[in-house]
Amino acid sequence: MEKEKQTILIIEDEDAIAELERDYLEQAGYRVQIAHDGDTGLLRALSEDFSLIILDLMLPGTDGFEVCRGVREKKDLPILMVSAKKDDLDKIRGLGFGADDYITKPFSPSELTARVKAHLARYERLVGSAAHRDSAAGQRNRMVEIRGLRIDKDARRVYVGGEEKIMTNKEFDLLTFLAEHPNRVFTKDELFRAIWDMEAVGEVATVTVHIKKIREKIEVSTSNPQYIETIWGVGYRFKI
Ligand code: CA
Secondary structure (H helix, E strand, O other), X not given: OOOOOOEEEEEOOOHHHHHHHHHHHHHOOOEEEEEOOHHHHHHHHHHOOOOEEEEEOOOOOOOHHHHXXXXXXXXXXXXXXXXXXXXXXXXXXXXXXXXXXXXXXXXXXXXXXXXHHHHHHHHHHHHXXXXXXXXXXXXXXXXXXXXXXXXXXXXXEEEEOOEEEOOOHHHXXXXXXXXXXXXXXXXXXXXXXXXXXXXOOOOOHHHHHHHHHHHHHHOOOOOOOOOEEEEOOOEEEEOO
């Protein structure tokens, strides 16, 4: 079966930029749709099926941050943020809005298509292949595999370089949660609520302790972690 073209949604209020991006991406073999403001973009992102979103930060009405947050609450797909101001990048990075990557205007066509390709490939490897296996074989045997780390979700087992690492239930849940949302920064509060399922009041230190234990099991060097990265003053993210 011939592989279907992947569709990318560009949310951008400047027509010239949106069209330029579209031309480059179509040349690279993608199908492209354009939304000219944040409200339309968010609505389309939630109601239609896209493989990736290119999201301008400064939009009239609902801005890029809100669109990003709105999409992230409901959907897991790569979001590439575009900004004209270098200063905004710190904000995108620090606040954990869930963007996968960011580029500053002006950017070269090769830079844009290279980033898009890389993120689509990563997502396909991490999420798409597992989902495809599920639906194709009717199995629920889902695996997450990243650079020698393998998480078998059904058996609840973790392997590093083929060697099993014994995790407690919460360590397993926390590692799996982070690995399934790669490149996204989560605060300790968010992680605590996601894994422990209760209001995180004065208990966020639990997250730190669990991250430390997970690192001791999966990292070669806990002072230079390859999987779970500390974002100082914010929280953690799983690197891909
Ligand atoms: Ca704009």
